[in-house]
Amino acid sequence: MEQFIVSARKYRPAVFKDVVGQQAITNTLENAIKNNHLAQALLFTGPRGVGKTTCARILAKEINQDGTQKEDEDFAFNIFELDAASNNSVDDIRNLIDQVRIPPQVGKYKVYIIDEVHMLSAAAFNAFLKTLEEPPRHAIFILATTEKHKIIPTILSRCQIFDFRRIGVRDIKEHLAEVARSEGIEAEDDALHIIAEKADGALRDALSIFDRVVSFAGKHLTREAVTENLNVLDYTWYFQITDLLLENNIPQVLITYNEILSKGFDGHHFVMGLASHFRDLLVARNQETIELLEVGEQVKAMYLEQSQKTSQQFLIDGIGIANSCDLKYKLSQNQRLLVELCLMQLASLTNQGEKKKLDSRLVVNIADNQNPFVLPPSHFRSPQSAPRNEINKGQQVTSAGSMVPKPIKEEKIEPETNRVSEPEDKSSSKNITIENKIPSEISTPNNPEESRESPSSKNNNSEPPNQKVIERPQILAERNARKISALSLKSIKKKQQLKEEFIASQPEIEDFPTEEFSEEEMKTAWHSYAEVVQKEGKFNLLSHLTMGVPKLEGSIIHLEFPNHTIKTEVERAKFELLEFLREKLQNYDIDLDITVNETEEKKYAYSPREKFEKLKEKNPLIEKLRQEFDLDI
Structure with missing residues (x-):
């Protein structure tokens, strides 16, 4: 029985023209030999x-040919191959240097091929430098490596460098077809293409895979046999998945993905293949980029057909979603769910019935010009719980309890008798009327300097009995009190001054409600204000308000905090908090008493001896146990 020789050895090129995919390098070496312009390293x-290594052997053979040699002469005595992975010491290099001095017995040159040269030690590299720079005339060194960056620069500077590139899929496929014809094997074009892709640019790997598949499938190579033997996910699955995604058929997509997993394929491999499939579809859409599609003719026709069904935006979004899933896959704790979520997002890209709609609660139209604007956060707060000072100017409260913008109309100047309220002091600013309880409509004039009644209120000349007047300086004082920072002594004094001005500017009205309330009702109102603060995103203030339990004493609410910083932060929101509680509990005698308690119980660290004495007091038998086993403390 004849011994089997693997294809990588049997079909190793013997001349430069048989080398696959390295035409630039082989042409350079041939011209260098022909013109006697060959470097010595x-x-x-x-x-x-x-x-x-193949090119190194071909080069070593051709430089010794002079036309008188035999046809099968291989010049084995002139070619020395050294594996630097196992011969990487200084002594090995010294032995090599000693051999270099001896001229060749046959031929013109001695060729030294050092494979995996990056494995040499630093001392071996340094010992090799002088000989590599100035070798004898009859010696040529060919160094081969896969990791050029590991070679020291002094070696690189003494060599003529040739960078071999990865072999293209098309070149590998053509070479495999020639090998198949030589072996009498019928191979489908798609089968050879899958082998070429699996080889990842290495022809030796492609020939090894070819031998393995031939052993499995025999003399007839099919796409199904290759995908089954190599455990490669067949591209037909990707075409099927893409059709289901375009149909927005999420259940069937998930079932198909489950079938892929049940066949033993990895989810990460599937996601990467899906992104590549979308890329190939995108390339197939344009005649200028179709040459970038490295597939067989039969598969190319399938790509062209499916690319007409997909839009460019779908493919771009699909590549982005699949690539994001690829990046997150290894870090995910539930990898299957991550891929399924990716597929559901892809299936929803073309679903016209689920396009995002603008929330009608956030955008309303102005009556006159129909220009949309976004409502402030106070729009989403109920009129009962919203502080009165947060009602926006230009808004009115409807009968349903929601605030909508008032139509913007020009205000005509009315006689002085139509003013809502007249201050006793003529030098003070004009007044703004706000009811004690939230009215059904609040009219705000366009010009703040001219506080005149709106035309819609001409027919109602009588003021409600519960109406109170708040002057403009009072409102400004309250706003300024909120804006003052409390992070310095100067700002604290300024805040106290504004507080006194605010209290002094309040009108003395004796008809404020002072209804009684219980501590439970106070806590309920307190939690309601905390919810308002949370909705506004003031999480720092929320943590302070929920830090302790407020205690009620009469109409005074006592708060105790561990430091002055928290006290200061709460005092900044005191006006809003009091206004909310007074409105909620219908008692305007409510006030806050905020104190600081910084007393802390001192804790001492006990030594091992003190801990042992404490334990011995509780259980005297511990001392007996220590003596019995002669234990140290």
Whole structure:
């Protein structure tokens, strides 16, 4: 029985023209030999299985040919191959240097091929420098490596460097077809294409895969046999998944993905393949980029057909979603759910019935010009719980309890008798009328300097009995009190001064409600204000308000905090808090008493001896246990 020889050895190129995918390098070497322009130190670098050692052997053979040699002469006595992975010491390099001095017995040159040269030690590199720079005339060194960056610069500067590139899928497929014809094997084009893709640019790997698949499938290679043997996900699955995504058929997409997993394929491999499939569809949409599609003719026709069904935006979004899933896959704790979520998002890209609609609660139209604007956060607060000072100017409260913008109309100047209220002091600013309880409509004039009645209120000349007058300086004082920072002594004094001005500017009205309330009702109102604060996003204030339990004594609410910083932060919101509680509980005698309690119980650290004495007091038998086993403390 004849011994089997693997294809990588059997079909190793013997001349430069048989080398696959490295035409630029082989042409350079052929011209250098022909013109006697060959350097004495060459470095072949590149990925595995692309022809570095093969080109070195061909070069060593051709430079010794003079036309008188035999046809099968291989000049084995002139070619020395050294594996630097196992011969990487200084002594190995010294032995090599000693051999270099001896001229060749046959031929013109001695060729030294040092494979995996990056494995040499630093001392071996340094010992090799002088000989590499000035070798004898009959010696040529060819260094081969896959990791050029590990070679010291002094070696690189003494060599002529040739960078071998990865071999293209098309070149590998054509070479495999020639090997198949030589072996009498019928191979489908798609089957050879899958092998070429699996080889990842290495022809030696492609030939090894080819031998394995032939052992599995025999003399007839089919796409199904190759995908089954190599455990490669067939591209037909991706075409099927894409059709389901375009149909927005999420249940069937998930079922198909489950079938893929049940066949033993990895979800990460599936996601990467899906992103590549979308990329190939995007490339197939344009005649200028279709040459970038490295597939067989039969598959190319399928890509062209499906690319007409998809839109460019769908493919771009799909690549982005699949790529995001690819990046998150290894970090995910539930990888299957991550891929399923990716598929559901892809299936929803073309669903016209689920397009996002603008929330009608956030955008309303102005009656006159129909220009949309976004309502403030106070729009979403109920009139009963909203502080009166947060009602926006230009808004009115409807009978349903929601605030909508009032139509913007020009206000005509009315006689002085139509004013809502007249201050006793003529030098003070004009007044703004706000009811004690939230009215059904609040009219705000366009010109704050001219507080005149709106035309809609001409027919109602009588004021409600519960109406109170708040002067403009009072409102400004309250606003300024909120804006003052409390992070310095100067700001605290300024805040106290504004507070006194605010209290002094309040009108003395004796008809404020002072209804009685219980501590439970106070706590309920307190929690209601905390919810308002949370909705406004004031989480720092929320943590302070929920830190302790407020205690009620009469109409005074006592609060106790561990430091002055928290006290200051709460005092900044005191006016809003009091106004909310008074309105909620219908008692305007409510006030806050905020104190600081910084007393803390001192804690002492006990030594091991003190801990042992404490334990011995509780259980005297511990001392007996220590003596019995002669234990140290």
